[in-house]
Amino acid sequence: MNKTFITFFFSFSLLLITVESFSQSNQIRLSQKSSITQHVGLDTQITINYSRPAVKGREVWGNIVSYGLAEPDRYSRGKKFPWRAGANENTTIEFNNDIKIEGSQIPAGKYSVHMIPSENEWIIIFNKNNNQWGSYSYDESADALRVKVKPLNGTFQEFLTYNFGNITENSVVAFLHWEKLKVPFKIEL
Numbered sequence: 001m002n003k004t005f006i007t008f009f010f011s012f013s014l015l016l017i018t019v020e021s022f023s024q025s026n027q028i029r030l031s032q033k034s035s036i037t038q039h040v041g042l043d044t045q046i047t048i049n050y051s052r053p054a055v056k057g058r059e060v061w062g063n064i065v066s067y068g069l070a071e072p073d074r075y076s077r078g079k080k081f082p083w084r085a086g087a088n089e090n091t092t093i094e095f096n097n098d099i100k101i102e103g104s105q106i107p108a109g110k111y112s113v114h115m116i117p118s119e120n121e122w123i124i125i126f127n128k129n130n131n132q133w134g135s136y137s138y139d140e141s142a143d144a145l146r147v148k149v150k151p152l153n154g155t156f157q158e159f160l161t162y163n164f165g166n167i168t169e170n171s172v173v174a175f176l177h178w179e180k181l182k183v184p185f186k187i188e189l
């Protein structure tokens with residue numbers, strides 16, 4: 001092959017990649033981005049960023065979201081992985097002060113949120129790697145905290161959402177709510 005052909009091929013490949021990236025960034029997401037912020041105490045701010053998949057008549061728990069670790073797929077390089085706690089990029093939680101989640105201390109910062117669901121008890125993982133697509137590159141060694149919580153029955157919720165409840169002067173309960181299930185976790189100053 002000559003240099004001109006190689007240069008042309010390389011340039012054409014870059015052009016195709018750029019066009020594909022641009023066209024994807026201009027598409028409306030099926031699972032829209034969302035965020036929610038809650039202030040607690042004098043100056044603690046808690047923000048959860050996530051994407052909102054819809055039920056669309058499907059069975060969510062144990063089906064779309066499997067119980068236990070998800071089975072390896074074409075994106076996970078053969079590894080089992082936890083659920084990303086939303087859609088698209090992984091869900092993140094950020095707080096500006098040290099807090100306790102379910103009674104365990106965690107330093108101020110931004111963390112990715114992953115979950116390992118089961119029918120009776122969920123593990124919620126707060127991981128230091130907060131810039132991932134889903135949980136495919138999840139690395140357990142970067143976990144800052146793992147807590148166990150009990151899921152609760154809830155009213156039907158078509159789109160996954162996060163919210164805050166039981167707000168006091170020094171605590172709040174954050175929760176995921178999707179389909180007919182709520183997954184709460186208590187945050188304290």
